[in-house]
Amino acid sequence: MSKQIPFVDYLVLGDKPHLVANECTGCGARFFDRRNACASCFGTLFKKVDIVTEGELRAFSIVTFAAPGVKVPFVSAIVDCGGTSVRCTLTNVEPSPEHVKLGMKVRLALVPVGADDEGTEAINYGFEPA
Amino acid sequence: MASDDIWILGIKMTKFGKHPDKDIVDLASEAAMAALADGGVTMKDIGILAAGNLMGGGGVGQQIQKQIGQTGIPVYNVSNACATGATALRTAIMAVKAGEVDMGLAVGVEKLAGAGLLGAGGKAKSDKKVYEPKGRYGAVGSVDGRIGTDSMPGVFAQVGMEYGHKYGGASFELFAKISEKNHAHSTLNPLAAYTKRMTLEEIMNDVMIAYPNTRSMCSANCDGAAAAVVVSGAKLKTLSLEQQRRAIKVKASVLTTDPWQEACQVLPDVNTLTKNAARIAYEQAGVGPNDLDLVELHDCFATAELVHYDNLGLCEEGGAADFFMSGASWRDGKTPVNVSGGLESKGHPIAATGIANIWEVCHHLRGEAGDRQIEGAKVGLAHVIGLGSACGIHILEKSGL
Ligand SMILES: [Zn+2]
Numbered sequence: 001m002s003k004q005i006p007f008v009d010y011l012v013l014g015d016k017p018h019l020v021a022n023e024c025t026g027c028g029a030r031f032f033d034r035r036n037a038c039a040s041c042f043g044t045l046f047k048k049v050d051i052v053t054e055g056e057l058r059a060f061s062i063v064t065f066a067a068p069g070v071k072v073p074f075v076s077a078i079v080d081c082g083g084t085s086v087r088c089t090l091t092n093v094e095p096s097p098e099h100v101k102l103g104m105k106v107r108l109a110l111v112p113v114g115a116d117d118e119g120t121e122a123i124n125y126g127f128e129p130a
Numbered sequence: 131m132a133s134d135d136i137w138i139l140g141i142k143m144t145k146f147g148k149h150p151d152k153d154i155v156d157l158a159s160e161a162a163m164a165a166l167a168d169g170g171v172t173m174k175d176i177g178i179l180a181a182g183n184l185m186g187g188g189g190v191g192q193q194i195q196k197q198i199g200q201t202g203i204p205v206y207n208v209s210n211a212c213a214t215g216a217t218a219l220r221t222a223i224m225a226v227k228a229g230e231v232d233m234g235l236a237v238g239v240e241k242l243a244g245a246g247l248l249g250a251g252g253k254a255k256s257d258k259k260v261y262e263p264k265g266r267y268g269a270v271g272s273v274d275g276r277i278g279t280d281s282m283p284g285v286f287a288q289v290g291m292e293y294g295h296k297y298g299g300a301s302f303e304l305f306a307k308i309s310e311k312n313h314a315h316s317t318l319n320p321l322a323a324y325t326k327r328m329t330l331e332e333i334m335n336d337v338m339i340a341y342p343n344t345r346s347m348c349s350a351n352c353d354g355a356a357a358a359v360v361v362s363g364a365k366l367k368t369l370s371l372e373q374q375r376r377a378i379k380v381k382a383s384v385l386t387t388d389p390w391q392e393a394c395q396v397l398p399d400v401n402t403l404t405k406n407a408a409r410i411a412y413e414q415a416g417v418g419p420n421d422l423d424l425v426e427l428h429d430c431f432a433t434a435e436l437v438h439y440d441n442l443g444l445c446e447e448g449g450a451a452d453f454f455m456s457g458a459s460w461r462d463g464k465t466p467v468n469v470s471g472g473l474e475s476k477g478h479p480i481a482a483t484g485i486a487n488i489w490e491v492c493h494h495l496r497g498e499a500g501d502r503q504i505e506g507a508k509v510g511l512a513h514v515i516g517l518g519s520a521c522g523i524h525i526l527e528k529s530g531l
Contacts, residue, residue, distance in 0.1 A: 005261060008277065009268025031395060033266035040390040058295060059397060061287030062341035063279045069272070076279035076340075078288060078397045085393035087278040097302070097341060102295040113271060117259045122270050124277070 007113055007124035008032075012050075017110055019051040019125065021084060030084050053108035054130055055081035060102070062095050075100055079127050091126035105130040135363035136223050137377040138526070139233070140169020143356035143486040146477035147323040148243040152353070154186045158239035159197045161355035161482075165235065169359040170373050173199030176359070177231025180206045182218035182238040182481040194237060203231075211516025212430065214238060215356060215484025216385065220522060222360050223383045232365035238486075239355035240479035282517065283340035283348050283431060288397055290342070290433025293440070299451030300436060302342040306333045309347040309432040309474055311460055316471025318502035323352040323477030347432035349473035356485035375531045378492045381415035381509070382525040400434070400515055404441035407523040411511070412443070415525040419443040422465055422525075423507035424494055426487040428515045429472040439467070442513060442523075466504055469494075484522055487512040495528040 006013055010020050010032045021030040026043030030051075037044050060077040075090035077100075091109050093099050106127040113122040142164035144157055152160075158181070166172055181191030191205035210217040215238030222234030261270035274280040279288075294300025313328040328346055336344040361369075366377055386407040391399050412418055419442065427442060429435035436450045444465050445453030453459070459467035470476045470490040473483065491510035493499045508528050515521045 005270065007270055008273070009263055029390065029392070033395070034268070039395070059288040059292035061279060061284040061291065061343075062338075063275070063281060063284040063287075064341070065283070065337075065339045066275055066279065066281050070275035072275070074275050074279075076284050076288065078278075078292065078393070083392070085396040087396045089276055089278055102291060111276075113276065116261045120261050122261055 002115060002119045002121050004121045004123055007122045011123070011125045013123055017108060017125070018053050019086060019108070020048050021051055022046040023049040051084050051086065052082040055079040055086065055106055055127065057100070057102055057104045057106055058085065060090070060100055062097065062100065077127065079106055088125065088127045090128065092128035136226055136380040136383070137361050137363060137366050138358050138380060138488070138492055139171065139361040139366065139373060139377050140165045140167070140359040141357070141485070141489045141492050142168050143321060143482065143489045144354050145321045146352050146354035146479060146486070149241070149353040154183060154190060154239045154241050155193045155197055157241070157353060157355035158190060158194045158237050158357070161239065161357035162194060162198055162235060162237050165357035165359050170370065171233065171359060173201055175233050176201070176203060176235045178204050178206070178222055178225045178234040180208055180218040180221035180234065180236045182208050182214035182236070182484070183240060184209055184211070184214055184480045185240060185242065190239065210520045211518050212428065212478070212480050213385070213484055213514045213516035213520035213522045214481035215486070216514045216522025216524065217484065217520065219358055219360070219485055219488065219524070220383050220385050223380060226360055226362050232362045234360050235357065236360065236485060237355065237357040238481040238484055240481045241353045242351040242479055243353045279340070281340060283343045285398060285517065286431040286434045287340045287343050289400055290431070290436055292397065293437045293450065297448035297451070302334065303330070304451055304454065305342050305347060305432040305436065306330055306344070308429070308435050308454060309333050312429060312468050312472035312474045313346065315461055315469050315502070316475035319471050319476060322471040322475050323350050324475045325471070343431050343433055347474060349430045349478035350475065352477035352479055354477060354479035354482045354486065356482045356489055358485055358488065371531070375529055376496055377529050378495050379527040379529065380524060381417065381527045382411035382523065384411045384414065384523045386410070386521045388519040398517055398519055400517070400519060401437060401441050403519055403521040404438060404513065404515060407521045408442045411523040411525050417509055417525060419465070421509050422511050424466045424469060424491060424504045424510045425513070426468055426470060426490050426510070427513040429468055429474055430478060432474065435467070435472070438513065442511065461502070461504065469502055469504060484514040487514060488524055488526065491526050495526060
């Protein structure tokens with residue numbers, strides 16, 4: 001079986017795929033990127049926290065025009081996962097206003113991105129209707 | 131000597147649109163020379179030049195000097211996303227306010243015609259052949275489209291939808307109606323890039339860019355420049371009565387960035403920094419939203435205009451949809467918004483926008499706006515926001531003379 005890697009380093013694959021955030025131990029602010037310090041309280045200590053895999057659609061746009069190489073249409077969305085906001089593309093849903101509704105329940109899903117020249121497969125995340 | 135009161139002595143914008151025969155230095159020079167002439171001064175009177183430009187490759191300030199006057203004064207080349215023009219103006223204002231100079235010139239210029247949609251163009255993004263985590267998210271490929279959107283129309287669509295989700299009342303049709311208003315307003319502005327009135331149906335049936343923003347609900351990329359001469363109150367008193375009469379008082383000049391909020395690094399928070407800037411500006415100016423005779427706000431997309439009604443305090447919290455539906459923001463309404471046609475029709479040459487908005491307000495306060503004059507306008511507000519983010523707000527008042 002070929003090797004799998006997460007598309008971004010805040011996605012954890014395995015039996016229970018989920019996202020992880022860097023949480024500031026001083027104020028609780030959460031970040032998905034590599035940190036130098038906390039943007040909220042300037043602290044420098046962080047711990048890894050798991051993000052719940054179910055959430056609610058807080059905002060979206062159906063993007064039909066994008067930079068060359070970006071496959072359209074797609075649904076860009078902001079999902080509220082138990083108080084932590086996550087940026088994502090929706091998957092397993094028709095990209096039309098009839099099928100995407102603000103407030104709808106969604107859950108984390110895995111999206112294969114394809115393999116590189118060494119056969120390593122990248123796995124991305126998305127959210128799908130729950 | 132530090133000066134408490136700052137005035138705009140001269141201000142001009144070029145026609146926005148396509149200028150294939152002019153480069154950015156031509157456009158900037160045209161605006162700068164027109165602003166100097168409008169103020170009745172020359173480069174000899176100017177103590178500082180602040181030049182805003184985003185896409186031109188840097189050093190535009192010195193290039194302008196080499197065309198219109200090399201007097202050895204300091205140049206500040208500034209770049210601050212869509213707030214670049216406002217930042218250039220504020221740089222000149224700060225220098226005058228600090229007492230270092232008694233007169234300053236700010237210029238904003240951009241050439242964008244044919245650049246496609248803001249943030250939706252650029253070079254093709256391709257993935258590496260061997261995956262290698264890169265950047266702050268350790269991504270092995272381009273995230274645009276795979277993890278949400280990087281495009282401005284999409285980001286601002288989400289901003290409007292988020293507001294609709296929180297407060298209700300926002301729909302595709304409502305956003306399109308905001309655009310209908312701005313396109314209607316543009317028919318009276320000869321300097322706008324597009325001056326065609328559009329029906330609601332035409333707007334809604336136009337090419338969809340990022341739902342709910344269709345093409346006519348997006349800011350128009352174009353070429354243009356704007357420039358302003360600012361002067362201290364003390365210096366203004368030494369100038370002619372006519373110069374004093376046409377001078378416009380800068381009642382507030384504010385620049386903010388986005389303070390940390392949950393989600394702000396996931397979806398840019400364009401609200402908090404605008405609310406903060408508005409609060410400080412009203413405080414500085416000693417006026418409130420009800421005192422404003424006109425507002426030019428940053429309608430980079432129709433979805434953005436809605437949230438800024440609320441952010442600028444033009445309506446009750448959560449009441450932006452009702453505010454718009456009451457007709458308040460049409461040119462004959464309680465608080466006319468974007469009587470220039472806004473960025474959706476006037477156009478959005480990025481670094482010029484933050485001074486052109488102020489020109490529009492000054493034009494009305496001076497009573498020189500012709501067909502689109504808001505009668506008796508005394509106080510106005512100009513707002514810009516650059517994603518990333520930076521927010522500039524200026525409140526302006528006509529001279530009492
Ligand atoms: Zn912190």
